Amino acid sequence: MTLADGVQLVSTLILAAMVIGAALGVVLFDNIVYSAFTLGGVFISIAGLYILMNADFVSAAQVLIYVGAVNVLILFAIMLVNKQEVYSPVPRRWIRKLSAALVSAGLFGLLTVMLLQTEWLPNAAQTAPDSTVILIGEHFFSDYLLPFELASILLLMALVGAVVIARRESIVGEDTAIVGEQPAPVLELPERPREPVA
Amino acid sequence: MNSGIDLQQKFIDTLSDLGLSAGVAKAIWIPLPMVLMIFGATVGVLVSVWLERKISAAAQQRIGPEYIGPLGILAPVADGIKLVFKEDVVPANADPWLFTLGPVIVVIPVFLSYLIVPFGQNLVITDLGIGIFLWIALSSIAPIGLLMAGYASNNKYSLLGGLRAAAQSISYEIPLALAVLAVVMMSNSLSTVDIVDQQSGYGILGWNVWRQPAGLLLFWIAALAECERMPFDLPEAEEELVAGYQTEYAGMKFALFYLGSYVNLVLSALLVAVLYFGGWDFPIPIELLASWIGVSPNNPVLEVVIAGLGIVMTLLKAYFFLFLAILLRWTVPRVRIDQLLDLGWKFLLPIGLVNLLLTAGLKLAFPVAFGG
Amino acid sequence: MLKFLNKVGEYAKETVQSAQYIGQGLSVTFDHMRRRPITVQYPYEKLIPSERFRGRIHFEFDKCISCEVCVRVCPINLPVVDWEFNKEIKKKQLKHYSIDFGVCIFCANCVEYCPTNCLSVTEEYELSTFDRHELNFDSVAMGRLPYKVTEDPMVTPLREFAYLPKGEISSHAVPHTTPRAGQHPQEIAAASAASED
Numbered sequence: 001m002t003l004a005d006g007v008q009l010v011s012t013l014i015l016a017a018m019v020i021g022a023a024l025g026v027v028l029f030d031n032i033v034y035s036a037f038t039l040g041g042v043f044i045s046i047a048g049l050y051i052l053m054n055a056d057f058v059s060a061a062q063v064l065i066y067v068g069a070v071n072v073l074i075l076f077a078i079m080l081v082n083k084q085e086v087y088s089p090v091p092r093r094w095i096r097k098l099s100a101a102l103v104s105a106g107l108f109g110l111l112t113v114m115l116l117q118t119e120w121l122p123n124a125a126q127t128a129p130d131s132t133v134i135l136i137g138e139h140f141f142s143d144y145l146l147p148f149e150l151a152s153i154l155l156l157m158a159l160v161g162a163v164v165i166a167r168r169e170s171i172v173g174e175d176t177a178i179v180g181e182q183p184a185p186v187l188e189l190p191e192r193p194r195e196p197v198a
Numbered sequence: 199m200n201s202g203i204d205l206q207q208k209f210i211d212t213l214s215d216l217g218l219s220a221g222v223a224k225a226i227w228i229p230l231p232m233v234l235m236i237f238g239a240t241v242g243v244l245v246s247v248w249l250e251r252k253i254s255a256a257a258q259q260r261i262g263p264e265y266i267g268p269l270g271i272l273a274p275v276a277d278g279i280k281l282v283f284k285e286d287v288v289p290a291n292a293d294p295w296l297f298t299l300g301p302v303i304v305v306i307p308v309f310l311s312y313l314i315v316p317f318g319q320n321l322v323i324t325d326l327g328i329g330i331f332l333w334i335a336l337s338s339i340a341p342i343g344l345l346m347a348g349y350a351s352n353n354k355y356s357l358l359g360g361l362r363a364a365a366q367s368i369s370y371e372i373p374l375a376l377a378v379l380a381v382v383m384m385s386n387s388l389s390t391v392d393i394v395d396q397q398s399g400y401g402i403l404g405w406n407v408w409r410q411p412a413g414l415l416l417f418w419i420a421a422l423a424e425c426e427r428m429p430f431d432l433p434e435a436e437e438e439l440v441a442g443y444q445t446e447y448a449g450m451k452f453a454l455f456y457l458g459s460y461v462n463l464v465l466s467a468l469l470v471a472v473l474y475f476g477g478w479d480f481p482i483p484i485e486l487l488a489s490w491i492g493v494s495p496n497n498p499v500l501e502v503v504i505a506g507l508g509i510v511m512t513l514l515k516a517y518f519f520l521f522l523a524i525l526l527r528w529t530v531p532r533v534r535i536d537q538l539l540d541l542g543w544k545f546l547l548p549i550g551l552v553n554l555l556l557t558a559g560l561k562l563a564f565p566v567a568f569g570g
Numbered sequence: 571m572l573k574f575l576n577k578v579g580e581y582a583k584e585t586v587q588s589a590q591y592i593g594q595g596l597s598v599t600f601d602h603m604r605r606r607p608i609t610v611q612y613p614y615e616k617l618i619p620s621e622r623f624r625g626r627i628h629f630e631f632d633k634c635i636s637c638e639v640c641v642r643v644c645p646i647n648l649p650v651v652d653w654e655f656n657k658e659i660k661k662k663q664l665k666h667y668s669i670d671f672g673v674c675i676f677c678a679n680c681v682e683y684c685p686t687n688c689l690s691v692t693e694e695y696e697l698s699t700f701d702r703h704e705l706n707f708d709s710v711a712m713g714r715l716p717y718k719v720t721e722d723p724m725v726t727p728l729r730e731f732a733y734l735p736k737g738e739i740s741s742h743a744v745p746h747t748t749p750r751a752g753q754h755p756q757e758i759a760a761a762s763a764a765s766e767d
Contacts, residue, residue: 003221033349037296040342056328060335068338068371072364075345079361131327133388256603261611529595545585 012052018045036078040071057132205320206231231323235312243460247274249517250524257528281456284449292446293350300347301447301454307336308461315468316390318478318508329389330382333469334375337424337462341367344433344443347455351446359442362535363433366423369542370430374420376550377413380557381406381473384569390469394477396569402481406474409560409568412553414474416546418519421466423542425459428527432535463523464516471515478508606740615726616719618733618746619693624678626694629667629712633688636662640680640689648674669712671697672705692716720746 022045025038043066050059090096140148206227213223248263248271255262263270288294311333316322326332341364348360382388384406385396397404407414423430434442444455471477480487484504493500533541561568610617619625636653652666681689694716699705719727728741729750736751738744753761 003225033296037342037346044339056326057331060328060331064331064335064338067342068335069368072338072341072345072368075342075349076361076364079345079349079357131387133327253603255607257599259602259605259608261607261609525596525599529599530592 015045015048032078036074040067043067057136235323239312239461242464243457244274246460246464246520253524281453286449289446291352296346296350300343300350301451303343304340305454305458307339308458311336311465314390317512318505325389325391330378331388338371348443353446355439356443356445359433359439369539370420370423373416373546373550376554377417380410380413380554383557390472394472397476398479401483405476416550425463425466427523429530429533467516467519470519471512475515478512480511610728615728618719618727618729620730623693624676624691626692628690628692629709630688631709633686634664635686636664639683643679643683667709670706672702
């Protein structure tokens with residue numbers, strides 16, 4: 001075993017331990033902020049695993065998208081809605097817990113079977129490609145064209161939806177300021193009529 | 199194209215001659231450039247802090263630090279030593295773990311980004327295939343640390359500062375990436391070394407500034423916002439937020455934030471030099487100069503001179519932009535948060551997209567000039 | 571469509587304009603860099619206080635008639651006048667006089683109203699001490715004259731802007747002995763005296 005192989009093995013083990021530990025942290029922490037931060041740890045550790053597999057572009061994309069965008073947005077949501085809520089105990093909660101456990105166990109079983117049945121490392125002798133970017137680009141525009149385009153359409157839809165929601169101007173304070181009369185419905189924000197864009 | 203000086207190969211060869219195996223020699227080599235780079239980045243920070251104080255003073259008709267070393271050059275060292283010896287205060291109601299982790303998470307990615315800054319053909323820690331993309335990815339980790347610091351301080355100013363910093367970071371990442379993408383499109387590679395190579399050969403005429411003037415402006419504005427420099431320093435706007443997410447920090451933890459912000463600024467300046475000003479490239483093609491003097495390009499003395507000149511050129515260009523940033527700091531007043539987000543989303547983003555589209559079109563139309 | 575294009579054009583125009591303004595601002599800041607520092611490197615350099623400077627108050631013990639006008643005109647009744655009536659000469663005899671310069675606001679009302687001119691303002695302003703009670707000056711301390719900045723060999727005296735020669739904006743550039751812009755009061759007086767003759 002050469003030095004490089006040894007380093008790779010040790011880092012794989014460390015990263016795997018980090019992924020599992022951080023993932024457990026996400027689930028087990030009572031404080032939701034801790035969960036969000038450990039989620040960031042999970043993402044970064046997975047990015048490290050990608051690097052070990054010579055997938056440097058995927059790894060950087062993982063950091064950029066999951067850590068830099070998704071996790072930050074989750075944290076944003078948590079910190080802006082910093083509301084302590086006391087949940088009233090739900091009757092027959094054990095049914096929910098049991099069903100959740102069943103689903104999780106099923107998923108775990110499914111993934112295990114998938115792991116065991118997949119033929120990993122189709123050609124182990126294959127050396128690292130010169131540029132993963134070019135390789136990914138070729139795949140995107142040949143055999144993975146359909147998923148790629150579908151994903152772009154999905155993102156476009158999300159974008160349009162976000163713009164529609166963000167453009168809505170709700171009137172806060174004007175209606176609620178009227179004392180007496182009829183109070184504005186609680187769960188609905190009155191909207192200002194929009195002027196058509198030129 | 200002369201590949202320039204290759205320290206790594208020479209180092210390994212020397213050690214191999216001493217009777218070590220090539221693998222061991224390489225393992226000994228690996229940490230050296232990293233340590234050198236961390237050291238260099240720290241010295242760069244000291245220099246830029248000193249420059250900041252001196253140039254600020256000059257812009258305000260003051261003198262600035264004068265008695266700590268010649269021309270006050272040791273003032274930042276004194277600052278650093280003071281911060282090291284200060285008491286490490288953790289507020290009683292703060293979250294001690296997150297409070298400690300916050301500055302660390304902010305600093306590490308910035309130092310890590312120095313991996314891809316080239317000072318010569320082989321004077322770079324690693325010539326990664328994803329080069330500049332690594333920097334963009336790493337710089338997106340910083341908001342997590344800022345949010346962590348803001349949340350852990352248990353202070354409303356800190357939290358607001360952290361949220362602002364994260365919002366600003368996310369918003370300006372996109373125009374930054376678009377500006378970089380236009381450059382990358384022209385050089386057909388994400389690697390910083392390739393980006394410089396594509397600009398070299400014609401001296402000052404070949405630099406990307408002439409092909410990407412809008413991209414340069416876009417990049418510089420976005421980079422200033424990412425570094426939280428003066429017109430965009432709302433996360434630590436002292437008039438409204440005390441010091442933002444740094445409010446509760448003291449001693450070494452504060453020093454990490456301070457160091458991180460300056461390292462980031464120097465890094466951004468270096469990357470402007472690399473992306474738009476030909477990196478280590480001399481304004482007059484070096485081969486032309488060598489042939490004028492009548493030296494063969496493979497002369498070992500010339501190789502060392504060229505390597506040194508490359509480092510000096512890169513630093514000169516970078517420090518010119520640092521100077522510009524400091525000058526901007528005393529020229530432009532701070533923007534409001536809504537103006538900041540407006541500028542990012544409604545101005546820089548469309549400009550960036552148009553710039554990208556134009557670059558793509560020009561690349562198809564004039565493949566000679568735009569790196570077809 | 572035309573309306574939209576107009577909007578885009580106006581927006582572009584505004585953008586160019588704001589860029590111009592920022593450029594203008596940058597050139598102003600850049601221009602400041604080549605100007606000499608206006609700072610005074612205290613304690614190696616000191617400004618010469620202007621003619622009407624109201625510094626620490628000087629007191630002449632022998633002139634004082636203990637009338638206590640200074641106390642009455644003082645906004646906070648600060649001067650402490652300790653006197654005793656001498657029956658033999660039927661006059662008030664001053665025993666002690668003191669002003670606490672830690673409390674004084676240097677309005678110089680006392681100087682203005684003193685009937686015997688035993689109070690006057692000096693140009694001394696360096697009143698820092700380790701204990702604020704040291705600022706409570708008695709008649710002896712108030713009788714001392716301050717050093718003149720121009721006579722101190724350790725100090726480079728600098729003039730304020732209004733006292734510089736015509737066209738000069740930096741006090742570092744000229745020695746403090748060069749005549750200042752315009753006429754001195756003595757010159758004006760001499761000229762008017764000559765014209766009256």
